[in-house]
Structures are given as structure tokens and as C-alpha cells.
Amino acid sequence: MKTILTILIVVLGGLSTITAQNTPKFQFKSEVIDYGEIEKGANGLRVFEFTNSGTAPLVIENVYSSCGCTTPSWTKTAVAPGQSGKIEVKYNTTIVGPIRRTITIYSNADENPKAIKIKGKVLDPDEKS
Template sequence: MKQLITFLFIGLISYSVNAQAKIKFKTETIDYGTVEKGSNGVRIFEFTNTGNEPLIISKVSSSCGCTIPKKPKEPILPGKTGEIEVKYDTNRVTPIRKTITVISNADTPTVALKIKGEVIDPSKINILEKKTKTVMQQ
């Protein structure tokens, strides 16, 4: 009887170790490319729970206040997909190099997602192009 209890205890422990949520992102980097100032800064990171337990995203944070991530409110069941929405403030004319940290109950509890690109102000670029063309024509 003692051996049976020991065997069941070991079996439960090994089952709980193997039962795990797993997060698999379609991509871990989104390239905005070159976008104009004030354009839509929303992008979506898609992921799938490839594990055999519900995936719970407990926290999603950004490396700065110019990037606002939104996490799923409900657990993601095994085999199902979810989204993390990221909104970058495109009123800032600058290169984009930001990290979004995702914390969950997955086998890899912390994942670093990245966004990159560049925000340009077309009105300033056109002025520079006009000056360059005028100088070259003289």
C-alpha cells in the first residue's frame, strides 16, 4: 500500500511538471517600416498556446511610455490563438526601437517582443528635397 501511494504521488508530480502552457508567437519582431507622423501606430502580435494547459498572460509592459501594449483579458486555451495589441505614438518623429515584455505562466515565463521602424514628418522631408533640387539646378 505504501508503494502504491508513493507511485501515485510521483505520478501526480510528473504530470503537473509536464502539464504546461506554452506560448508561440507568429513573430517576435514587428517592423513598422517608414511611417508618417500621426499615422496609425497599432500593430498586433499573434500567438498560440501550444501547451496543454490554459495560458494566462499576467503582465505586458513596454520599455517606454510612447508604446502602449494591451494583453488578453481571458486565459488562452490549449491550441487557441490570442493577440497582444501594441500602439506606438507616431507623433514622435524618431526611429522606433522598443521592447515589449510579456510575462505569463508559460514554460518560458518571460518573452521580449520588439518593434522597430522610423517615423518621418513628410512636410520637413519635402522642404529638404526642394532645397536640394533648387541647389542642384543652379
């Protein structure tokens, strides 16, 4: 019984290693984009760039924001190993105040879901300091 259990553990461990070797993997230039302090109504578009550092095509199934004030769009085609893709994030800069949002990526990558973040602060030019 002990021998069968040992063989089973070795086989399953080997299969998980093989599977892990044939998976896509996100490698972002940066996982956090800092808007800094921007004025109300400024351009809220920012781009997360990534490379598939895995060994299989990376397919993004969906991308969600933690708030309706942030609209994501992304590379819709499979990203081959070694190739690059992007996730664009448009923040509604008519909302004054701090920016702290999480963008969640659902894909076939080894880390699923994957969270990336935006931060910063939208300033109201009409407010006096």
C-alpha cells in the same frame, strides 16, 4: 549515500519533466513587428498574434513596454491549449525617429518573462531630404 543522491536526482528530474509537459507555451506568428518607414501621425496600432502550443491554459498577467510611447493591451482571459490570443501595441507616431521598443510579457508560460519587439522609423513629412 551515493544511492540516495542518485534516487533524488532521478525523482527531481522526473518531476521537472512532468511539470514541463503541463505548461502553456507561446507560439507567435512573429516576435518582431517591423513598422517600416511610416509618416508622423500614422496609425501606430499593430497586433502580435499567438497560439498556446502548450498543454495547460495560458494566462497573461501583465504586459509592459520599455517606453511610455508604446501602449500594450492583451487577451485578458485564459487561452486554452491550441487556442489563439493577441497583444495589441499602439506606438505614439507623433514622435519622429527610429522605433526600437521591447514589450515584455509576464505570464504562466514556460518562457517567463517573454520579450517581443517593434521596430521601424517615423518620418516627418515636413523635413526635406
